[in-house]
Amino acid sequence: MSTQTHAPLIATSQSMHFAAPLALQSGASLRDYTLAYETYGTLNADKSNAVLVCHALNASHHVAGVYANQAHSEGWWDNMMGPGKPVDTERFFVIGVNNLGSCFGSTGPMHTHPDTGQVYGADFPVVTVEDWVNAQALLLDALGIHQLAAVMGGSLGGMQALSWTLQHPERVRHAVVVASAPNLTAENIAFNEVARRAIVTDPDFHGGHFYQHGVVPKRGLRIARMVGHITYLSDDVMNEKFGRELRNAVADSATGYRYSTQDVEFQIESYLRYQGDKFSEYFDANTYLLITRALDYFDPARSYGGDLSAAFARTAAKFLLVSFTTDWRFSPARSREMVRALLDNQRDVSYAEIDAPHGHDAFLLDDARYMNVVRSYFERIAQETMHAGGAA
């Protein structure tokens, strides 16, 4: 661990407009679009120290640092990226990009469709992991970066990192794929479908054109978030944090129960309702549909008859994969599938299975072994980058 003290990293949200249409995997296209992004650190002279960080479901391009004069504005992976942190912004030029279809700055369902002058809403085209990677590549082109020292992401972000190594093998030296999977299982898709049905069948959804009606399908968003949240946590950590604790036990009852089907009884209910309420205040319903669908669709082995080893023959990068023992959403078994398929292709792969109690959420949390694994790996990348002639 670094013992130096560092000035806080101040983040600035930027955006870039792209006037040329983007052809999407579905056959549709976006006529023009904007990508919101942030960068931290300094791009070196030969532009060899760039690290692209891809975000998961409800995150954004605000990966690290804080916004000036804005309390509690830490980026979602601020424990991982910054001066002296495992991905050290004093050595690497880190880039976060908000994905198309999101609701945090890049063009998405809340923006105006240039052909109709109406808000896109449900008419925003379906976007895939591959589309996001293509858009990210165009941003890198505009920033003059041909090759990434590394692409890194957790969960859905890990899928993007993986897809980079398949779509643009020559542009990626290292891929860091954390708590991810080569595709969703039927159970994963099932949970996504529950969330989508909750949103779509909310009367306030109005077929995805709720903006015109001045309402938001909050009931559906709440349910979607509650379901999602359960799958991010492990059974163990839920028992440890909440167990069967009551919110307000009734003093003169032998059990403490108030005997109600609708009031909150257990702490876990209170927690979940709070998470659902909070989410429904800021997240766009159409974005939720798009992002869960991008998760469902990702499956690079699909056009190889399910043969992941064949799909991975295109890769040229070196890999670090990390999984967490209690993650039942993207279990270690899924990471091991990817490790095996890479080894089948004689790729350089490091793999760490971290014994952590926190379930899928562990990829966002501090864990000494996890942090050290990433730190060491980026030390190695920094060494290679310097030896290759770049001043990392």
Next chain:
Amino acid sequence: MSTQTHAPLIATSQSMHFAAPLALQSGASLRDYTLAYETYGTLNADKSNAVLVCHALNASHHVAGVYANQAHSEGWWDNMMGPGKPVDTERFFVIGVNNLGSCFGSTGPMHTHPDTGQVYGADFPVVTVEDWVNAQALLLDALGIHQLAAVMGGSLGGMQALSWTLQHPERVRHAVVVASAPNLTAENIAFNEVARRAIVTDPDFHGGHFYQHGVVPKRGLRIARMVGHITYLSDDVMNEKFGRELRNAVADSATGYRYSTQDVEFQIESYLRYQGDKFSEYFDANTYLLITRALDYFDPARSYGGDLSAAFARTAAKFLLVSFTTDWRFSPARSREMVRALLDNQRDVSYAEIDAPHGHDAFLLDDARYMNVVRSYFERIAQETMHAGGAA
């Protein structure tokens, strides 16, 4: 396995009215009520061969057999109970009782509140596992049965079987507790809460008085059932049955996808939607709230500071517990907790952990080892019953 052929068991739904009020655990009471039940086989002269079968969430008193002239009307545990089956109705007198608060015949939210002349709806009092057991005991009194040869149930039914051994230890010789738990974990409660919120926030719920409005909160019921259904299955069996198969692959697309956030793409989505739709056609929303709450509340160790061994000191029965390896809703670890607590009290316990791929649903399915374990255990009960002087 029996090689005899047996005439099909014809079931007849019966009901019994109770005019005396039933005091409930919550402090409320039911002024009068009806219990729907069925019996199979013949009660012997000394009434020593009775087996009470308790039902789980969406089942009923129709445990075994078929209704005369009604196709596909097999009881929910017809593979387990009947002539020559593991619980052999040629030896045992099997009783199924519909629980209070249900929507299949016993007094519940769809019935009329005797004090107001209005449909109960959300005013139906909260009922607990303990209340159900007390009502079942009153039915047995009316049938002249003092002691059960066995009480048996799976999942929530197993909780009732367990509760029988605590509330009426002298009335139970054997308890068969399948795929159950001594209480719900935080994760179990969390999934129940998602289901309840989906129902309660459906605008058609009308605070639980939707009957007057001529509507049913089907959106909420569908979501509730979809969530529930996922937790009944294992990840493995979902992958085996559905995997990532598409419903109607597009022929001229490289991936087969139709690229839609709202249409069905994957078979698992189609299956879940079908399950949700079917459930919403027949299940009562208030019943769903009541039954999930009964699950949440059950916790016999609660008044013993969480000490299950202390709670089980009251038991006098012999036990068979069964769990299934892939059941993540009521995992084998939960059954082992109960086994240990019973052994702490020197109780006679048999335990079988069945290696089955089907998750929680396995308790309803045919599995040779599972069926044989139950069959052998009931052979033993039959032997004991005969030696005790009864003509089993």
